[in-house]
Amino acid sequence: MNLKEAFRYQNFLDRVFGAAAISIQVRDHCLTQTREHLCNKVNPDADDFREEVKTEEEFFQNDDVIRAMRFLIGEKEKLSIAINKAKKSIDLDIDAATAVNKYRQKLNGSIAMMMRFKPCNRIETEIGHKFNVAGDPVDYKYDVKVTSEEAYDRDSAKKTMKEIISEADKISSEIDAAKVNTQVEYTPVFDVNDSFEDVMNTFLSMQEVTE
Numbered sequence: 001m002n003l004k005e006a007f008r009y010q011n012f013l014d015r016v017f018g019a020a021a022i023s024i025q026v027r028d029h030c031l032t033q034t035r036e037h038l039c040n041k042v043n044p045d046a047d048d049f050r051e052e053v054k055t056e057e058e059f060f061q062n063d064d065v066i067r068a069m070r071f072l073i074g075e076k077e078k079l080s081i082a083i084n085k086a087k088k089s090i091d092l093d094i095d096a097a098t099a100v101n102k103y104r105q106k107l108n109g110s111i112a113m114m115m116r117f118k119p120c121n122r123i124e125t126e127i128g129h130k131f132n133v134a135g136d137p138v139d140y141k142y143d144v145k146v147t148s149e150e151a152y153d154r155d156s157a158k159k160t161m162k163e164i165i166s167e168a169d170k171i172s173s174e175i176d177a178a179k180v181n182t183q184v185e186y187t188p189v190f191d192v193n194d195s196f197e198d199v200m201n202t203f204l205s206m207q208e209v210t211e
Contacts, residue, residue, distance in 0.1 A: 003183075004176075012190075013072055020072070024065050026059070034051065035052075082185050086183065087182075097175055104168040108161055108165055119147075121146065121148075124144045125143060189206075
């Protein structure tokens with residue numbers, strides 16, 4: 001598999017491992033419940049009996065899921081080591097390039113948001129106070145002309161956006177090319193599109209073969 005596929009498979013392992021962790025924490029998966037009917041105490045003709053409460057949901061036993069999770073840990077380790085080895089074989093530092101590109105995209109988005117505020121002129125009304133000829137205080141209204149102007153260099157900001165977008169696109173292309181053209185020495189055990197149930201069934205089948 002190439003590096004791009006390896007990253008996708010890494011995310012797949014994370015997703016399946018998360019589903020497994022949720023499964024073993026479900027109360028009905030952790031406990032079995034029995035009900036003991038003590039009929040004989042009140043009815044000598046009746047026998048006591050015990051029943052096991054079964055859930056309608058079908059699920060994988062926690063012991064099996066835990067074994068599968070330990071297997072997934074091993075696969076995660078093998079894949080992570082293989083990915084790191086593959087990364088070292090290329091000139092581009094993918095992690096650093098990706099992190100820096102996030103900064104470029106954040107700057108681009110911030111400038112775009114900044115430029116949404118347009119300068120404008122408007123009239124507001126204020127209330128003043130004065131004394132009339134009788135010496136009594138009275139209020140009066142008057143207009144206030146409010147003018148807003150851009151507090152930055154718009155042309156420079158637009159130029160920066162173009163440069164940042166161009167740089168980000170260039171680095172993104174280099175990252176994509178590196179991911180596609182770099183091979184990772186790892187053989188996947190599961191299909192990347194498998195569900196948690198698919199993974200468990202495959203794992204249990206593997207266990208049967210080895211036993």
